Amino acid sequence: MKKFLTKLPEQAGRLLIVFIVFIALVLLVRFLLPASLKDHNIHIQNTVATEMSRQVRYAGSEVCASCHDEYNLKKNGYHKNLSCETCHGTLKEHSENPTEIKPLVPRQRDFCTRCHAFDPSRPTGFPQINPSAHNPMKACVSCHNPHDPKPPNVPQECQACHAEIARTKAISSHVMLECTICHEVPTQHKVAPRNVKASIPAEREFCGKCHSTQSIIKETSKVDLATHGEKYLCWQCHYPHMPEVE
Ligand code: HEC
Ligand code: HEC
Ligand code: HEC
Ligand code: HEC
Ligand code: HEC
Ligand code: HEC
Ligand code: HEC
Ligand code: HEC
Known part of the structure; x- marks a missing residue:
């Protein structure tokens, strides 16, 4: 070796x-x-x-329903998609022993502004405010019910939320058509627009009611549905809120 x-x-x-x-x-x-x-x-x-x-810390919103009416209040409102425990903290223990264990109750303004303060990265249409201009010094919950925060005035006009579309239509040849001729809009859409949707026309025949050569409506220009842009939906070529082709 x-x-x-x-x-x-x-x-x-x-x-x-x-x-x-x-x-x-x-x-x-x-x-x-x-x-x-x-x-x-x-x-x-x-x-x-x-x-x-590990200890289970979250109880889940359904559990709260058996003792608190807030569950039914929140169910259909703007905060529908928020869990109770997003705001009140982890509450498994409270659900089992409500008199001993107290939940958090976030009444301070800076809690709400975590989600609602203006931030350009948030999706357009998400309700945002400027905290230093929006009723400063007052608690948010003095005006908004956190379990059903409907805006104090529910807007009636489509224009309140769809201003650009309304302005576009106002100078188009569809100016005389009400929005609701083409869209079915449940009343709840104005309260919870993301949860309750408005409809959008589904097929070419919808426009054909007024524009096909068979249509009985007199004052519209007509096209033959069978040959005019036949492979596509009308609104792939005509913007419905400004339909005239340049
Ligand atoms: C078994 C019944 C029961 C369940 C389940 C329950 N709670 Fe409670 N909760 C109570 C009672 C009773 C009180 C009042 C306690 C007191 O004031 O002594 C209370 C009080 C509260 C309060 C007010 C605290 C305060 O300081 O004013 C909040 C907020 C709350 N519960 C949220 C919840 C949430 C959210 C859930 C679900 C995760 C839940 N509770 C589940 C019975 C229950
Ligand atoms: C967006 C946050 C938020 C969510 C979500 C939320 N709460 Fe609250 N809750 C609050 C605030 C803020 C208060 C205090 C309201 C006040 O002082 O006027 C409160 C108060 C309460 C109270 C005490 C009421 C009283 O008058 O003392 C109960 C009970 C309660 N919430 C239960 C629930 C339950 C159950 C859910 C789920 C169904 C829920 N909360 C969801 C923010 C929230
Ligand atoms: C975890 C995030 C979150 C927190 C915290 C929160 N919210 Fe909201 N809030 C939402 C969401 C999501 C909506 C629904 C937005 C939608 O429908 O487009 C909403 C909707 C609203 C609306 C309806 C605005 C409108 O007119 O469109 C108001 C008012 C409101 N919240 C107030 C509050 C108040 C007051 C608090 C504090 C107690 C609070 N929010 C805390 C997420 C939050
Ligand atoms: C003095 C009452 C009052 C207080 C306090 C208050 N608000 Fe409002 N809030 C209103 C009114 C009225 C409207 C509807 C008119 C408007 O848009 O200004 C509104 C609208 C809103 C909207 C909808 C904005 C949109 O463009 O859709 C949100 C979100 C909101 N508030 C959140 C809050 C939050 C968060 C706080 C606390 C930091 C708060 N509010 C405090 C009265 C109040
Ligand atoms: C309170 C504000 C508000 C009012 C009032 C309102 N809308 Fe909307 N609407 C919205 C928001 C926010 C969306 C976007 C929802 C989303 O992107 O999920 C929307 C979406 C839509 C859509 C698209 C639906 C889809 O599936 O893409 C149509 C169509 C529509 N609204 C029509 C109308 C008409 C017509 C009216 C009037 C009768 C009206 N809306 C009134 C806020 C509003
Ligand atoms: C002639 C029928 C017609 C009228 C009138 C009309 N719409 Fe539309 N709208 C449509 C069609 C078709 C679409 C689908 C467009 C697409 O998918 O490209 C649409 C889409 C929308 C959308 C979805 C976002 C977008 O721009 O595509 C919104 C929001 C909307 N319409 C709101 C309105 C409002 C508010 C009015 C009234 C001011 C209105 N519409 C009037 C036919 C119409
Ligand atoms: C309720 C009847 C009605 C419906 C439904 C309707 N329109 Fe119209 N449309 C009109 C009227 C009225 C005019 C203005 C008169 C004209 O120029 O034909 C018009 C004008 C037009 C024009 C301009 C014509 C031109 O000569 O410049 C186009 C393109 C058009 N519509 C496309 C559409 C499309 C696409 C749809 C389906 C999304 C639609 N329309 C649904 C009534 C309707
Ligand atoms: C592939 C694109 C395309 C599609 C899809 C399409 N169009 Fe057009 N449309 C045009 C063009 C380009 C013009 C202008 C040239 C012309 O008159 O052919 C026009 C013109 C029109 C005119 C005005 C005709 C005139 O005599 O002034 C009407 C009304 C019209 N279209 C309605 C519709 C309807 C309703 C649909 C759905 C059934 C539809 N279009 C689908 C491209 C399209």
């Missing part, structure tokens, strides 16, 4: 020692590791046990 080693070039001998030390370390580490890190099945079992032993 000694002879064999001395025969090898000096570097190879050192390399061999490094290699042996490395293997020894790997074996040692493997020997010291707990079984749960070596065996996949034990590992999964342990993880499941750890997760199961």
Whole structure:
């Protein structure tokens, strides 16, 4: 053995020692590791046990319904998609022991402004305010019910929220058409527009009611539905709120 080693070039001998030390370390580490890190099945079992032993902290909104009317109030309003515990904190314990454990009640303005302060990255149409200009110094909840924050005046005109479309239509040849000739708009759309949608015409025949050569309406220009842009929906070529082609 000694002879064999001395025969090898000096570097190879050192390399061999490094290699042996490395293997020894790997074996040692493997020997010291707990079984749960070596065996996949034990590992999964342990993880499941750890997760199961964690305390459940959220109760879920349905649970609140059995004791609080706020559940029914919130159900159809603007805050429909917010969970109770978004605002009141984790409440599993309160649900089981309501007199001992008190929920958070976020009455301060800067709580609401986390979601409602103006921020250009928020989607257009999301209700935003400028906190320093919007009734400063007063609690938001003195004017808005947090469980049903309908705006104090529900807008009646489509124009209040769709100003640009209304202005466009007003100077187009469709000026005489009411929005509701083409859109079915449930009353609730004006209160919760994202939850209750207005309809949009589905097919070419809808425009054809007034514009097809078969239409009985006199004062409109006519096209033959079978040959005029036949492969496409009318509004792929004509913007319905400004339909004339330049
Ligand atoms: C088993 C019935 C029960 C359940 C379930 C329950 N609560 Fe309550 N809650 C009560 C009672 C009773 C009080 C009044 C406690 C008091 O004033 O001593 C209360 C008080 C509150 C208050 C007012 C605290 C204050 O300081 O004025 C809030 C907010 C509240 N609950 C939210 C919730 C939410 C959110 C849920 C669902 C996650 C929920 N509760 C589930 C019974 C319940
Ligand atoms: C947007 C945040 C928000 C959400 C979501 C919310 N709350 Fe509240 N809640 C508040 C605020 C703020 C108050 C305090 C209102 C006040 O002082 O006028 C309050 C008050 C309460 C109170 C006490 C009422 C009183 O007069 O003392 C109860 C009970 C309550 N909420 C239950 C609920 C339940 C149940 C849900 C879910 C169905 C819920 N809340 C969802 C913000 C919220
Ligand atoms: C976690 C985010 C969040 C918090 C916190 C929150 N809101 Fe809202 N709020 C929303 C969402 C989402 C809507 C629905 C927006 C929509 O329909 O487009 C909404 C809608 C509203 C509206 C209706 C505005 C309109 O005319 O379109 C008002 C008013 C309002 N919230 C007031 C409040 C007040 C007051 C508080 C504090 C008690 C509060 N919000 C806290 C997310 C939040
Ligand atoms: C003095 C009463 C009052 C207070 C306080 C108040 N608001 Fe309002 N808020 C109104 C009125 C009235 C409107 C509807 C007219 C308007 O847009 O100004 C409104 C509208 C809103 C809207 C809808 C804006 C939109 O463009 O759709 C939001 C969101 C809102 N408020 C959130 C808040 C928040 C958040 C606070 C607290 C930081 C707050 N409000 C405090 C009276 C109030
Ligand atoms: C309170 C404000 C408000 C009023 C009033 C309102 N809308 Fe809307 N409307 C919205 C918002 C916000 C959206 C966008 C919803 C979304 O993107 O999910 C919308 C979407 C629409 C859409 C598109 C629906 C879709 O599926 O893409 C149509 C069509 C529409 N509104 C028609 C009308 C008509 C017609 C009126 C009047 C009778 C009207 N709206 C009144 C706020 C309003
Ligand atoms: C001649 C029928 C017609 C009239 C009148 C009309 N719309 Fe539309 N509207 C449509 C059609 C068709 C679409 C679908 C367009 C598309 O998908 O490209 C549409 C789409 C919309 C949308 C979705 C966003 C967009 O720009 O595509 C909104 C919001 C809307 N209309 C609101 C209104 C409002 C508000 C009025 C009244 C001021 C109105 N519409 C009048 C036919 C009409
Ligand atoms: C209730 C009847 C009615 C409906 C439905 C209707 N329109 Fe019209 N449209 C009119 C009237 C009235 C005019 C103005 C008279 C004219 O120029 O034909 C007009 C004008 C037009 C024009 C301009 C014609 C020109 O000569 O410049 C086009 C294009 C048009 N509409 C397309 C559409 C499309 C696309 C739809 C379906 C989204 C539609 N219309 C639905 C009544 C209607
Ligand atoms: C592929 C694009 C396209 C489609 C789809 C289309 N149009 Fe047109 N439309 C045009 C063009 C371009 C013109 C102007 C040139 C012309 O008169 O053919 C026009 C003109 C019109 C005119 C005015 C005709 C006149 O005599 O002044 C009306 C009305 C019209 N279209 C209605 C419709 C209706 C209704 C539909 C759906 C059934 C529709 N269009 C689908 C491209 C289209």
